[in-house]
Amino acid sequence: MCMVFLAFFNPHSFAVLVGACALLIWLVTTPCAIKSFLPDIMQNFRLRFARKQTTYTPWSVVGLARMMNSPIPREVQVSASNKLNAATDGFTLFITSGMERELLTSTGETTIAHELAHAQYHHSSKTSAVLAALVGVACLIGAPFSVLHILAAAVMGTLAFLTLTAFVLPLISRRMEYDADAKAAAVFGLGAMIATLQSLVPSEKWDLESDSHPSIRARVRRLGETSN
Numbered sequence: 001m002c003m004v005f006l007a008f009f010n011p012h013s014f015a016v017l018v019g020a021c022a023l024l025i026w027l028v029t030t031p032c033a034i035k036s037f038l039p040d041i042m043q044n045f046r047l048r049f050a051r052k053q054t055t056y057t058p059w060s061v062v063g064l065a066r067m068m069n070s071p072i073p074r075e076v077q078v079s080a081s082n083k084l085n086a087a088t089d090g091f092t093l094f095i096t097s098g099m100e101r102e103l104l105t106s107t108g109e110t111t112i113a114h115e116l117a118h119a120q121y122h123h124s125s126k127t128s129a130v131l132a133a134l135v136g137v138a139c140l141i142g143a144p145f146s147v148l149h150i151l152a153a154a155v156m157g158t159l160a161f162l163t164l165t166a167f168v169l170p171l172i173s174r175r176m177e178y179d180a181d182a183k184a185a186a187v188f189g190l191g192a193m194i195a196t197l198q199s200l201v202p203s204e205k206w207d208l209e210s211d212s213h214p215s216i217r218a219r220v221r222r223l224g225e226t227s228n
Contacts, residue, residue, distance in 0.1 A: 079096050
């Protein structure tokens with residue numbers, strides 16, 4: 001079939017056509033993934049790369065990490081924002097100034113426990129390993145198109161990686177969120193963890209989920225199931 005097409009089309013033009021069709025298919029089949037990717041990327045960018053207000057490791061974080069037998073963050077970077085938010089790459093703990101003010105409250109403790117659980121379970125390293133595997137699979141998918149043109153191979157490999165990432169990473173990330181929730185609940189109690197989750201966003205947004213996080217309602221439901 002490819003030889004029939006090549007008899008009528010220039011290989012370069014055919015490669016461009018293949019790439020354009022693949023891009024169209026990707027845009028049609030993954031609209032939800034595309035829509036949910038951007039908010040998470042922007043939120044993490046603002047939290048991790050915004051100008052830092054200060055860099056230090058509070059004694060409360062050190063004590064909590066020791067209590068959980070979790071790696072102690074090398075540093076805690078605080079970004080100027082009144083929103084309650086926290087994240088970790090497994091080594092550095094990123095929090096907002098709003099969360100910094102809550103560190104000694106139940107909300108702050110359970111939130112930090114959740115992030116320390118991510119570090120304890122090596123979630124960042126596991127995510128990196130999955131991404132590396134997806135790159136390998138994408139290369140295998142794109143390689144056959146090199147007989148047409150190197151551009152076709154590059155385009156198909158890239159689109160394969162984006163599509164696989166859009167569907168595989170959310171599944172893995174959401175499972176990791178459930179595991180971190182369960183660990184924090186085991187440390188501070190089911191009621192405290194549920195109250196913290198419900199306090200992070202307005203009640204009208206409890207059913208919203210993002211690319212990497214289940215909805216608040218789903219996380220609360222999972223906590224209830226695992227406690228039974």
